Amino acid sequence: MKKxxxxxxxxxxxxxxxxxxxxxxxxxxxxxLPISIAKANHEDSDPKGLPDFIKWKNREALIVHxxxxxxxxxxxxxxxxITPIRNVYIRNNMPTMTDAQIGDRNKxxxxxxxxxxxxxxxLAQLKKLGQTTIATVLQCSGNGRGFFEHGPKGSQxxxxxxxxxxxxxxxxxxxxxxxxxxxxxxxxxxCTGVDAPKDLDPKKATVxxxxxLLVYKESILAWEMNxxxxxxxxxxxxxxxxxxxxxxxxxxxxxxLAFTETESDVKYMKTSYRISPIGxxxxxxxxxxxxxxxxxIVRPTDETGVVxxxxxxxxxxxxxxxxxxxxxxxxxxxxxxxxxKFVGPYLGxxxxxxxxxxxxxxPGSHNLASKATAGGDSQPELxxxxxxxxAHNGWKDHSVNVEVV
Amino acid sequence: MKKxxxxxxxxxxxxxxxxxxxxxxxxxxxxxLPISIAKANHEDSDPKGLPDFIKWKNREALIVHxxxxxxxxxxxxxxxxITPIRNVYIRNNMPTMTDAQIGDRNKxxxxxxxxxxxxxxxLAQLKKLGQTTIATVLQCSGNGRGFFEHGPKGSQxxxxxxxxxxxxxxxxxxxxxxxxxxxxxxxxxxCTGVDAPKDLDPKKATVxxxxxLLVYKESILAWEMNxxxxxxxxxxxxxxxxxxxxxxxxxxxxxxLAFTETESDVKYMKTSYRISPIGxxxxxxxxxxxxxxxxxIVRPTDETGVVxxxxxxxxxxxxxxxxxxxxxxxxxxxxxxxxxKFVGPYLGxxxxxxxxxxxxxxPGSHNLASKATAGGDSQPELxxxxxxxxAHNGWKDHSVNVEVV
Numbered sequence: 001m002k003k004x005x006x007x008x009x010x011x012x013x014x015x016x017x018x019x020x021x022x023x024x025x026x027x028x029x030x031x032x033l034p035i036s037i038a039k040a041n042h043e044d045s046d047p048k049g050l051p052d053f054i055k056w057k058n059r060e061a062l063i064v065h066x067x068x069x070x071x072x073x074x075x076x077x078x079x080x081x082i083t084p085i086r087n088v089y090i091r092n093n094m095p096t097m098t099d100a101q102i103g104d105r106n107k108x109x110x111x112x113x114x115x116x117x118x119x120x121x122x123l124a125q126l127k128k129l130g131q132t133t134i135a136t137v138l139q140c141s142g143n144g145r146g147f148f149e150h151g152p153k154g155s156q157x158x159x160x161x162x163x164x165x166x167x168x169x170x171x172x173x174x175x176x177x178x179x180x181x182x183x184x185x186x187x188x189x190x191c192t193g194v195d196a197p198k199d200l201d202p203k204k205a206t207v208x209x210x211x212x213l214l215v216y217k218e219s220i221l222a223w224e225m226n227x228x229x230x231x232x233x234x235x236x237x238x239x240x241x242x243x244x245x246x247x248x249x250x251x252x253x254x255x256x257l258a259f260t261e262t263e264s265d266v267k268y269m270k271t272s273y274r275i276s277p278i279g280x281x282x283x284x285x286x287x288x289x290x291x292x293x294x295x296x297i298v299r300p301t302d303e304t305g306v307v308x309x310x311x312x313x314x315x316x317x318x319x320x321x322x323x324x325x326x327x328x329x330x331x332x333x334x335x336x337x338x339x340x341k342f343v344g345p346y347l348g349x350x351x352x353x354x355x356x357x358x359x360x361x362x363p364g365s366h367n368l369a370s371k372a373t374a375g376g377d378s379q380p381e382l383x384x385x386x387x388x389x390x391a392h393n394g395w396k397d398h399s400v401n402v403e404v405v
Numbered sequence: 406m407k408k409x410x411x412x413x414x415x416x417x418x419x420x421x422x423x424x425x426x427x428x429x430x431x432x433x434x435x436x437x438l439p440i441s442i443a444k445a446n447h448e449d450s451d452p453k454g455l456p457d458f459i460k461w462k463n464r465e466a467l468i469v470h471x472x473x474x475x476x477x478x479x480x481x482x483x484x485x486x487i488t489p490i491r492n493v494y495i496r497n498n499m500p501t502m503t504d505a506q507i508g509d510r511n512k513x514x515x516x517x518x519x520x521x522x523x524x525x526x527x528l529a530q531l532k533k534l535g536q537t538t539i540a541t542v543l544q545c546s547g548n549g550r551g552f553f554e555h556g557p558k559g560s561q562x563x564x565x566x567x568x569x570x571x572x573x574x575x576x577x578x579x580x581x582x583x584x585x586x587x588x589x590x591x592x593x594x595x596c597t598g599v600d601a602p603k604d605l606d607p608k609k610a611t612v613x614x615x616x617x618l619l620v621y622k623e624s625i626l627a628w629e630m631n632x633x634x635x636x637x638x639x640x641x642x643x644x645x646x647x648x649x650x651x652x653x654x655x656x657x658x659x660x661x662l663a664f665t666e667t668e669s670d671v672k673y674m675k676t677s678y679r680i681s682p683i684g685x686x687x688x689x690x691x692x693x694x695x696x697x698x699x700x701x702i703v704r705p706t707d708e709t710g711v712v713x714x715x716x717x718x719x720x721x722x723x724x725x726x727x728x729x730x731x732x733x734x735x736x737x738x739x740x741x742x743x744x745x746k747f748v749g750p751y752l753g754x755x756x757x758x759x760x761x762x763x764x765x766x767x768p769g770s771h772n773l774a775s776k777a778t779a780g781g782d783s784q785p786e787l788x789x790x791x792x793x794x795x796a797h798n799g800w801k802d803h804s805v806n807v808e809v810v
Contacts, residue, residue: 077632078573078629078631078632078633079536079538079573079629079632080538080571080572080573080629080630080631080632081538081571081632082487082571082631082632083632084490084631084632084633085489087632124713127718128715128716128717128718129716129718130718130761130763131484131718131720131748131761132748132749132761133484133485133486133748133749133750133759134749134750135750166485166486166487166749167485168483168484168485168749224483224484224485225485226483226485226487226489227482227483227484227485227486227487227488227489227492228483228489308529310533311533311534312533313532313533313534313535313536315536343536343537343538344537344538344539344571344573345538345539345540345750345751345752345753345756346750347750347752348750351750354538356535356536356537358535
């Protein structure tokens with residue numbers, strides 16, 4: 001495991017500040033990190049403020065890698081399944097569209113192609129076609145990149161470019177049926193964002209992603225996220241949600257839904273987001289599509305302060321991509337595995353599942369690891385080395401060392 | 406139905422403002438109401454600002470009845486099951502405790518009595534005993550009081566003193582087992598808040614609530630709400646959550662958990678929150694305990710702007726109290742009932758369930774009503790008239806009139 005220097009601070013004192021009586025309460029009410037850790041981050045490793053377009057997020061919960069790459073601290077995704085919206089990571093390829101660019105949200109347009117009767121719908125019209133809610137894991141393809149040692153380019157995420165979200169929108173199959181069905185020969189569902197600045201080459205700047213056709217049956221186009229209208233920063237007013245697929249396939253500022261015979265030929269489909277060996281690249285390598293089974297512990301960690309010996313609740317999250325999680329095992333000694341217990345409601349196979357493992361920890365150093373299984377696949381011990389550091393689900397890198405006193 | 410004057414405004418223009426680029430974005434990002442409606446409320450019926458202790462809430466989503474009674478607009482509970490925390494109603498009997506009064510949250514104390522080995526736990530110790538997450542409806546006993554016509558005292562809530570919340574905390578049965586079991590003779594679980602100001606008569610000011618003993622098996626003591634540490638305004642750092650029971654039984658700022666032979670004799674148990682006929686009061690009437698089956702439509706309503714004729718998705722929420730919702734029926738003509746469809750994940754019987762009913766609405770006036778059934782009980786047509794306007798679950802008052810153009 002790559003070492004990361006975090007100040008060890010006694011957070012038994014004033015661990016959480018919430019709901020104070022002033023405007024500072026806005027931030028405080030949803031702060032999830034020990035203030036001292038947050039301060040340490042501000043002062044040391046992470047001095048950057050939030051960019052203007054996400055000033056409403058919870059600064060103390062987040063690590064700012066760049067203006068377009070902001071992840072949640074490991075302990076900041078919450079322990080109640082759904083990630084608080086102010087703690088949800090940001091990864092933008094293009095600048096977030098502004099209210100002025102978006103205009104009247106109900107008049108936002110979506111064109112539908114590759115169907116028997118191509119049509120253009122306004123958002124208001126889409127809302128009349130159908131409505132449902134699904135819970136999915138939204139995770140950047142490069143989440144875990146920070147553990148790779150060959151120095152892949154991109155945000156050095158560890159665990160925090162991931163979240164579990166409740167989305168509300170229209171099932172794609174309702175749109176298909178309003179358009180007379182899918183045109184023959186289609187093999188992909190291809191979604192196009194309209195956020196590419198006009199002065200850039202559309203082939204390089206358009207975020208257009210194709211996924212295998214049948215994914216449409218489970219997909220929705222969402223206008224609401226965790227109970228609020230989809231914020232611009234997360235692709236408002238409309239975003240595609242192909243459940244179980246990496247974040248890049250959840251196209252923001254969605255302007256076109258098409259059923260196509262071939263994959264899109266824009267850069268973001270053809271060459272970017274390809275899982276290739278180190279030193280190699282090209283469209284022949286697998287695209288970042290389905291997320292592999294993965295899990296990690298969120299508490300205790302080096303962020304959550306001193307751990308006292310005795311009974312400890314080790315909590316984490318486990319996700320199966322497009323498959324249902326069947327079990328999670330936890331090790332407190334880097335070797336012996338024991339089954340953890342699932343807790344909380346089951347939100348469907350596309351959501352992550354909370355697990356808790358009750359351990360008796362003696363004083364000293366402990367390596368805490370988790371390993372999930374879904375659809376017969378278990379997390380491997382090691383990462384799959386690849387050029388851009390994508391799709392990391394090795395359990396070893398994701399383990400945490402804690403000092404028990 | 407009591408009439409309520411709301412300006413009819415064409416909200417097809419700029420219905421939602423989200424994620425703007427400035428600090429105003431904090432509010433905007435989770436705004437769920439047409440701005441014009443929100444302005445109308447500010448100017449006309451609801452000119453009050455948010456009190457300091459909840460300045461972090463979403464003003465535009467809320468109706469301020471008083472400094473201690475704030476409800477969500479009918480369309481502001483979100484359509485993704487879980488209510489956004491900034492839109493969750495506030496009902497305080499005692500002032501919210503401040504950070505200074507609470508002190509170090511991990512050292513917060515809970516005494517446990519009426520068990521074989523009475524003990525006092527710190528919050529840090531409770532976190533070591535166990536952890537789970539449950540989704541429950543949190544609803545004020547008087548939600549719907551605004552529909553009563555005899556003028557019961559209290560906040561004139563209509564639908565918005567209710568929410569669906571994900572709580573994380575320790576199961577009470579884990580505490581019981583750490584204390585050697587419940588003492589013999591106990592018939593109630595009695596929870597005590599420590600928020601009563603010292604200069605008031607404790608019998609009158611202490612929020613202490615007893616519920617039937619067996620409720621403990623499903624109850625938790627929560628330190629997290631929707632993924633964030635429990636805000637002071639919602640009873641932080643620790644609150645009891647007896648699922649399916651009215652809000653008052655979810656005791657804030659919890660200092661004592663006791664298993665008792667008799668119900669508490671404080672005012673808030675003995676005489677307040679009793680469902681008595683108009684003109685009568687006293688401890689002989691039923692307490693506000695289990696919530697009855699209930700439902701209401703959240704969209705379309707008179708808040709959500711012009712409804713155009715044709716296919717419309719009618720959406721709402723249905724709750725069964727302690728019983729699982731079996732079905733919801735919708736009427737668009739004040740008489741004929743048809744089954745609505747449940748959508749979204751099932752979060753357990755204590756959460757509310759989203760429903761959607763697809764209707765073809767012709768131009769003209771329509772009365773939209775919903776009627777839920779749980780455990781064999783269906784919502785009655787009319788409210789049960791009672792002195793303080795508690796436990797209203799009649800479907801007629803909760804229906805909405807919409808004008809279709």
